[in-house]
Amino acid sequence: MIRRIAIATAALLALAACDRNVSRDQIRVVGSSTVFPFTTAVAEAMINANPALRAPVIESTGTGAGVKLFCAGVGPQHPDILNASRRIKKSEMQGCIANGVKEVMEVQVGVDGVVLAEANNGPKLQLNDRDVYLALAANPLGKPQKARFWSDVNPSLPHLPIQVFGPPSTSGTRDALVELVMVPACEAGLPEAKALKESNKERYEDVCTRIRDDAAYVDKGENDNLIVQNLSTNPNAIGVFGFSYLEENRSRLHGVPLDGVTPTYQTISDGSYPGARPLFIYVKKAHLRAVPGMADFLTRYADSWNPDGPLTRRGMIAAPDAVRSASRATVAQSTPLDPTTLH
Structure with a gap:
């Protein structure tokens, strides 16, 4: 069963894309049912603070099915973020690259x-x-x-x-x-x-x-x-x-x-x-500036994963200090994943 949540209307507006740039006014997330409640909590907090933004659409598809959707391409018809309850595999990243998804940010959000x-x-x-x-x-x-x-x-x-x-x-x-x-x-x-x-x-x-x-x-x-x-x-x-x-x-x-x-x-x-095991989100760098609210969403995620933060109250286990610092730096600098580190 696929669960989908949107705090506002769930329909996607896939407008005409030029040079493969994304033209959509709400964030779309797919993937892990385990990470689903944490990403949903961040989305709710973002919309409460910014009512003018359209609510993200978050689908619980499972990590494997989510990877296929995420790696299918770049553009408004494809998701912006992947929730993952395991690290993406080398073979999966190769599939991403083959479909034009060449720069992907890997952000460990916690432990489970x-x-x-x-x-x-x-x-x-x-x-x-x-x-x-x-x-x-x-x-x-x-x-x-x-x-x-x-x-x-x-x-x-x-x-x-x-x-x-x-x-x-x-x-x-x-x-x-x-x-x-x-x-x-x-x-x-x-x-x-x-x-x-x-x-x-x-x-x-x-x-x-x-x-x-x-x-x-x-x-x-x-x-x-x-x-x-x-x-x-x-x-x-x-x-x-x-x-x-x-x-x-x-x-x-x-x-x-x-x-x-x-x-x-x-x-x-x-x-x-x-x-x-670690929990991750993966982000298409090509979508960062094209989809409204992406930067705010990622920053808010980073502000929520501390040991005393709202995500731990939802059941997430905070990652070690060094991991949280590295993940925060990835968000701040939009650093893409090095595919050679994958297995």
Whole structure:
């Protein structure tokens, strides 16, 4: 499901463009459902302070789908900003450049955690990365997936059906779950996995990164609120989403410890929680001066991500001081990303 928000009219005015310059009177943002509430908060603050500006249109498409929209080209029919719950990939940036999106600003806006959560009246599971990998991988350790109960993957876990509500394949949150939790367990449990990554990438992905597609893992689309609702009615299930959604629903959910570490502001901030990850926005430099409000929007974002700022009250975890300073400098100087730093 795609969520879209605009505080005023949601229709875009795509006027005639000259020499590929953008001619539109409102900012358009696509991408991550995790970053969505933070970007929305900045947009609301900007419109409250500048009522004459048209409200940004912000769409929750998921990071992967958002990248495709963002990188499709420059001009009024293409988004200005990408919300991303992971870093853009080298191959994705190459696609951007091929479509004329040559200068892109990378701004880390904060830190988040990919959390596993259950209802407060749930079984109080305590998992490690191996448990999660063996439960969710399509072909754990290169063998067909046969686990139906948590006790099948670890005898110390309860004999309860594996039922996980999570994001779709286009989601940066799902990418992060795979890269931060499943891949380390796969490579630790299968010594030849790292070599396989170089010699047979398709087989590596089949073993280490592909998530099972049966009823044990239920794709809930780009709708984290729906996952929260489902957990309330399925107390034995687990949900996968960003930390901010756990914070918003502490009255009915709690985080599942991973490798003995519970997801909290502190454990994600200091990196001790295995699912910690950076959050980004990507900005087309070519659109900065062409779309009204872009500079104000970015400056307001930078003014909001401090530890005592409004975004932390929405559930964002502030990035370290050095990261915030570097991001603020990127905004102030409109510094484009160096594509050679990507992987």
